[in-house]
Amino acid sequence: MQPVLPTQTDLRELTSHRDEACISIYLRSSPIPRESDESRIALKGAVAHAERELKEKGMDPEQLREIIGPLEDLDDDPAFWTDQTRGFAIFAAPGFLRVFRLVNDLRNHLAVGDRFDIGMLLRAVSFSHEAFVLSLTEGTIELYALTSNQPVRHLELQLPDDVHSVLEYTTSEDDAPMPRAQGARGEKTEQRKYCRIAQDAVLDAIGDSTIPLILAASIDLEPAYRAVNHYRHLAEQGVGANPESLSLVDLTERARAILDDLHAADLTSWWEHFELERSRDKATADLGHVARAATAAAIDELVFDMDSTLEGSIDEAGALQVAQGASADTYGIVDEIAARVLRAGGTARAVRSDDMPAGSPVAAVLRYPY
Template structure:
């Protein structure tokens, strides 16, 4: 699974010249017969994009642009490790691919910019959260939604005490015990006896957790999703002291996570997240209605899009069930040529407003809860 960060969104939202930018989205299966059906659906989607590009680009340029999508189709192993949704973004000489734990619409767009709407819910949806399972043996970061959590790969973040702490020189009264990952060739950690050694171990644990927090700061840059901690009391308390992520949930799952499967972690964490998100969303919606008649709120898409472009949107609500782009209907393939089909002009405006709001440090709520009846969007303005 690939964690989508604000840095990714910023990169995807960069204005680039040319009219040969492609966004592809598709729901996927994790296992079973649906996997092969997904591969065929991906091939058909890419073929549809190729047909849409004829007349825009020369044949060699089309083949070069779509080469990453064709390689993915041919990669047997990749299709065995999908999540619930797949997204790929293509520019000449550049591509980004994300497997995400949320279903995405079957959709492709071709035009002078990338479409991000279906991905924004991974940053701003009212069901998206992070889970940090803390232990000395194995620390895991997970990204979750209402239905699941999935582990995020951490390449530069220490995930065990043995990784973060240099082995100590053995003393005469000390004995070596295998480290948490000793079975994988990890170093031994030496423990002695007495209060001095207990203090030393506490210092090591704090150093380890500080390294985790520092490493996650880079991984989570731009994230605003709530994070719930899972772990034993002492480890969780120490982590809170060194934490650098500003969106920790106050409630904690006080369990040793080492033997807990992702399904169990989700079952324990989701009620805490759901309660918090529902209360937070309700407060913001209530504020929207309190400001009615002051000129500080609007449910008109054109007005909101203009205000977002000017950096005036403090909070943007976007209807997400379904998201605008998920209403795409086509008799053959859901391939949209941007700027050329009036049916999707509003979707492009919603997308632009959401990106502009995020880029000016506003908050976007992709919510299934209606704020204003019969309106795709609603916004609170800064002024």
């Protein structure tokens, strides 16, 4: 099975690759098996179109088959079609093939040139479509995995058989029932002990993940869990209702809304950081300035308009030439800037046009005044 999303190493590899025949294919897909026929037809059409385009450029037939053959083989690979998501990206060149399954909606797109078109791939990795949801009550401890396109998935937790006894009543010598811990302080002690057990099981299940964890806990256990939490990516906002009162559908909808809020808050924080750095001459939203800084490896963080269609070229000194439209000698300027930032070890993040400053498709925080 192919990876869902590319790593930073994958992105740097793709942005660095140069060849006279680089094929980039983006196709819509569906996790519903019976709907895969449309994707297979679209893939065949894209491969055939790329082959014709390379033939017209006079590419050596043997080298052409080296590229096209593996692409055609995908259509005959049952494993490739049995576990689809909402889309996939394919990158092919002589001796090179990479396929990524993506969890966001795509438009079908084909590009053939001297470099891979990674713009849509960057858009896909800019937003986290995943979260863990912990449902925590005195009677249940459940962990779920949430993605944008799959049903919510229950994750098994390794819990002690007697975990719930931490909060149960015990008996005294005269058999009179009494709480295991007396008073408000004792009750909180037992709640925190219970939550530590839950947290240990959660951390064992999710490992070193950076995916947000959303807490859905009863009113008394939520503060107890947060008090013992050691997971850096626990969302500050909880579901705000006892999970026993919610269906799994309701729980999922509330968690997705929190995930959207997390994205919005994170972006707001970034723009505040950008304005602070701009006051120190360490940030800019000028397109030409950003192109030069990207070429000089001077950009630490880039935010760019995911819908930008600007075409042109950027030379090795960072000089920018904007074209009136796409041609064989042009490419997406904003995507190329993002690629240069990634190759230099910076980060690049795609956002919607409405989230960009007026008049600019890019904004960058610099490593130093440039």
